[in-house]
Amino acid sequence: MKLISWNVNGLRACVKKGFLDYFEEVDADIFCVQETKLQAGQIDLLLEGYHQYWNYALKKGYSGTAVFTKEEPLSVKYGVGDVDTEDEGRILTLEYPTFYLVNVYTPNSKRDLTRLAYRLKWEDEMRDYLNVLNESKPVILCGDLNVAHLDIDVRNAKSNKGNSGFTVEERGKMTALLADGFTDTYRRFYPNQEEVYTWWSYMNKVRERNIGWRIDYFITSNSLESLLKDAAIHPHVLGSDHCPIVLEMTI
Incomplete structure (x- = not known):
């Protein structure tokens, strides 16, 4: 099984920059996108063989997530805990027979950092939610998690300490x-790989000089570790200020 995650920073704009070419080329079983920045009816994607699930933000042109999947899920949830809605379109959970995505x-x-307190509350709620899911079935978490976890995950760690993310x-x-029982899959395979990033500022020549951050992840339950085949980052794929990331498993 191949999974892709990509913050497209506006799906309509990304489609004009080659999104569909990449989508067809990579032929993922599950393709997740973030920051779609659109509302229902504003795009008509003809993705033959895929079921489409969308979570739109109430605010127009803001946030939003979507999942395109070959296998129809058992259920789809928006939000965390007992709440099946959330205003910013940031969370989509698909239940499959043997795992949650x-x-x-x-x-x-x-x-x-004016939204740091909100962010930390969000993190606590997400962690609780993921742990509850993990008690039932293994979890595959993916997306733009907006944090560079280790010094190796940002080009200029010393000067960026204390900055947002x-x-x-x-x-x-x-x-x-x-520590609760999850694995950063890229670091599982490439623990010491340097200068591999998933986001670059739009400032002049920043991407060309590879001054980036690794803030997009596939994180899986430790119980799935024996099923992990490989993880990859595709910095050559343009169309957004983020690049796609890949997870391959034997599920």
Whole structure:
């Protein structure tokens, strides 16, 4: 099974920049996107052989997630806990016979950290939710998690310490989640790989110089470890300020 996750930073714009070519080429079993930035009826994607599931933000042109899957899920949920709705379109959970897939676009704590408190509350709620799911079936979490967990995950770690996405608090939440029985799949296969990132600023020549952050992840329950085949990052794929990431499993 091949899974793809990509923050497309506006799906309509990304479609004009080659999204469908990549989608067809990669032929994923499950393809997750974040930051779709659209409402129902604003795009008509003809993805033959795929079921489509969308979570739209109430605010127009903002956030949003979607999952395109060859196998129809047993159930689809929006939100966490007992709530099956959430205003910013950030969470989609698909239940399959042997696992849960959770596609997430984690809120940014903002440059001045004014949303850090909200972000940390979000992290606690997500962690509780994932742990509850994990008691029932293994979990595959993917998406733009808006945190560079380790120093190796950002180009200029020393100068970025304390910045949004690289605060002690945000990184600590990731550490806590992994300690609860989850695996950062890319680091599982490539623990020491440097200068591999998934997001680059649009500032001049930043991507060309590979001054980036690894903030997009596939995180899986430890119980799935024996089924993991490989993880990859596709920085050559343009169309967004993020690039796609890949997880291959024997499920």
